[in-house]
Amino acid sequence: MADKVDVLIKRLDPGLPVPAYAHPGDAGADLVAAADVELAPGERAVVPTGVAIALPDGYAAFVHPRSGLGARFGVTIVNAPGTVDAGYRGEIKVTLLNTDLRDTVRLRRGDRIAQLVVQRVERAVFHEVTELPGSARGAGGFGSTGGFPGHQHSQEGA
Numbered sequence: 001m002a003d004k005v006d007v008l009i010k011r012l013d014p015g016l017p018v019p020a021y022a023h024p025g026d027a028g029a030d031l032v033a034a035a036d037v038e039l040a041p042g043e044r045a046v047v048p049t050g051v052a053i054a055l056p057d058g059y060a061a062f063v064h065p066r067s068g069l070g071a072r073f074g075v076t077i078v079n080a081p082g083t084v085d086a087g088y089r090g091e092i093k094v095t096l097l098n099t100d101l102r103d104t105v106r107l108r109r110g111d112r113i114a115q116l117v118v119q120r121v122e123r124a125v126f127h128e129v130t131e132l133p134g135s136a137r138g139a140g141g142f143g144s145t146g147g148f149p150g151h152q153h154s155q156e157g158a
């Protein structure tokens with residue numbers, strides 16, 4: 001059986017369910033909207049979920065978009081994945097964005113709008129140096145390996 005972690009949860013709206021995993025083995029527990037929301041094309045809104053949590057030290061929760069909302073309606077999360085810190089006791093909120101150029105999206109209270117992934121996280125101890133150790137990648141990034149449709153691979157500008 002996979003590792004499990006106990007997370008305290010407080011319902012701020014007793015009429016709504018606590019986050020739930022749809023299937024065994026799912027990484028994300030679905031979060032619901034605590035209010036109706038209407039998003040015009042290109043519009044975003046901070047949507048309450050009706051829950052607050054207390055994570056153990058050494059954990060964080062990440063608010064991920066749902067692929068179905070993205071594929072069907074173009075609804076995503078502006079700051080995906082949102083980070084819920086272990087010390088945060090406020091309501092979890094989701095900043096939804098309607099990326100569709102034509103259609104307004106209407107979501108109802110109780111609709112599943114995002115999914116919460118709880119993960120262990122490390123705290124870094126930053127050691128300042130003047131030179132970093134070399135690596136195979138070096139400073140290449142932002143498409144340095146090419147592979148874009150219709151474009152030739154180029155080392156320039158990497």
Ligand SMILES: O=c1ccn([C@H]2C[C@H](O)[C@@H](COP(=O)(O)OP(=O)(O)OP(=O)(O)O)O2)c(=O)[nH]1
Nearest residue numbers: 063079081082083084085088091092093094095
């Ligand atoms: O999608 C999100 C992202 C964040 N939060 C909450 C939990 C998190 O612990 C807190 C702060 O988030 P973050 O550090 O990303 O925001 P910030 O803009 O840096 O605000 P702050 O200055 O409060 O840290 O807001 C959410 O409810 N949903």
Ligand SMILES: [Mg+2]
Nearest residue numbers: 083084085088
């Ligand atoms: Mg912050």
